Amino acid sequence: MPFDFGPLFPAGTPAPAMRWTGSPKYNFTGGNNDPDAVPLEGLMQAAQSVMAREGRTLATYGLNSGPQGYRPLREFLATKLKRDAGMACTADDLLIVSGSLQALDLVNSALLTRGDTVIVEQDNYQGTLTRLAKLGVNAVGIPLDSGGMRMDVLKAALAELLTRGIQPKYIYTIPTVQNPTGTILDEERRAQMLTLADQYSVPIFEDDCYADLVWSGERPRSLYAMTKSDNVIHIGSFSKSIAPALRVGFIAAPWDVMSRMLALKTDAGSGALEQMVLAEYCAPHFADHVPALRAGLRKKLETLMESLNEQFGTAAEFDDPKGGIFLWVKLPDNVDSLRLYQAALKEGVAINPGPEWSTDRAHSINRMRLCFASPTHDQIREGIAILAEVCRKEFGVPARSGNVELGEENGER
């Protein structure tokens, strides 16, 4: 008789996973990238040259660079972060991690304990929200407008928490191409946030993992760059700029926090081959690669917005995001995006239902996140047509005639 592991599992562990049965045909979920935009030849050349030169160091944990990660990659990052985000960090201030998800885990492990409170943007990255929930941490959501997190609400929330004797452990923000809203916090709001952070002695946790994908190529200085009190932990990733499957991210942080994260990073280093290949490729090619990537993504976004206008008419409301790989779409009030998700999945269309991407269910129940980097232009068109059909069947919207009559009003808001 097979052994029964059931009685051994501790209470409160997450529900078991289902067996993977392949990807949906029309996949508008996940931060996947455009396969055609992977700089494959460059990566292959980089792999050859770096392995030929330094491959024997693979015999040593951490190569010859110590626990903070492959030094040439940290040096590339220091140069890039100075150029793009105005940051003055050096290789010694950087820790290479296994994707920005490990960055989230390390920052959370270093700072949080059950019962803590943190401040986050109300509409938010699902992986952040589920991590906080699992840790038993209370996430106070601050609403966003077209300029990102609202500073008036942040100020009020900080004041209100203070009156209740609650010291938030950090303000988590994705200021540059916010997930899922695509908004960018301008330097004025960044300065306001930093002032509030100083005033209330709350550090800022800045997640900049989409920051390379601003269409204009210009982004505000990072909060890490702007602070005068060294109170910002900054994380980023190569998942959006090179390839997500590589699992390489980084953390820039004051040594006081860095040294504690290093003590918690008990994985004997992140994957070395990927760090080596990235460093070798990025130092000469990153600055040329990213604009080409962005141009392709922008075209896919336009296809997505056109398809939504054609198929949903005014039933789908959205702002034209300033960069990124996703669109945050508001549907009519009677649409339950969780039900829409289930129904669409049966037809081969995967979407992210709003409540999984927000601290506020009422606000998000009729919203959905659509990722556009991975599907082809044809898949975007076909998938959105099917999604509209499913939505119509389930909720009566969009009205069948709406496509034509109302489509034009709805472009690029």
Add this chain to the structure above:
Amino acid sequence: MPFDFGPLFPAGTPAPAMRWTGSPKYNFTGGNNDPDAVPLEGLMQAAQSVMAREGRTLATYGLNSGPQGYRPLREFLATKLKRDAGMACTADDLLIVSGSLQALDLVNSALLTRGDTVIVEQDNYQGTLTRLAKLGVNAVGIPLDSGGMRMDVLKAALAELLTRGIQPKYIYTIPTVQNPTGTILDEERRAQMLTLADQYSVPIFEDDCYADLVWSGERPRSLYAMTKSDNVIHIGSFSKSIAPALRVGFIAAPWDVMSRMLALKTDAGSGALEQMVLAEYCAPHFADHVPALRAGLRKKLETLMESLNEQFGTAAEFDDPKGGIFLWVKLPDNVDSLRLYQAALKEGVAINPGPEWSTDRAHSINRMRLCFASPTHDQIREGIAILAEVCRKEFGVPARSGNVELGEENGER
């Protein structure tokens, strides 16, 4: 004024790390491998062919293989585990992880909670012991003899725990080239362990990460292969057989446990490039590569044992291990290996002091682990000479004349 993160760190977090200042000159610690044995040309060819064929899948998290990892690597492993360890698992029973350290974390997260008890070999891998301590789990150490974990003591310990109403969550064992003792549990003892596991309803957690490095090339069937009740979780790694910096390991487990580990593996997949390169290289080359690697390691072990005999004479007692990358050495009773470690480090020689590798301080205080794969033959000779000198200064042993007079008795036990 810089922000003070101090008040934000939760109680009980580990002490901050020190800044890395480079590797010691004579490094007998860490599971590093022989740089000359990295199959570099093969890995480079594999990188080119797999990237040319499938590189665009890097744009997708998990490639096209889902959350259990790159399917061709799982298929190679299924074939290898059947051939080498008699295991009947398929690719669906395997999960690729970021080194066997992530395997330890996932198994522990799925099964353990604070206050639990587990059974382990008394002399043990430091990373296992520190993980258990951090989780607040009580590790009951079972002594080993030259045949590995003693089954009479295991039986008594299980009986004794039962009388106290304690249900151990697992029996953790490194049965094939045990760390640090280098012992191998034969099939008879494995069968006894499985019988006890059934009798006391305790699953077995089998860590086989050194199993490719048995000098003879022949190893007993794994516990996973031998069980009739599907009560074994088996983990392994490519760190010892290919290169540690790659950070690729695996877990074979019943679906009931696998599905829970998948739910806990929230890292969006392990490094894809490394999985791809390993699969491409290993399928045709692994079986030829490993014997060559072992031959080189065996030679280094012989240099180490000769050096110990020359420099320490009878003051250093050890068994000739049946495989692996480390030697577990007993020094005279008056030697405190923690003090020896400190003193030797000042002279550029790094060793693993016994108490960090054992549940029993009294048993291990005069023992040390010496890893021999990474240093050159010359470094081994020079490093052991310096170590003997330091030991003599600190503890009066080995006696200066001992090298010559007593050396010969001490070979290869």
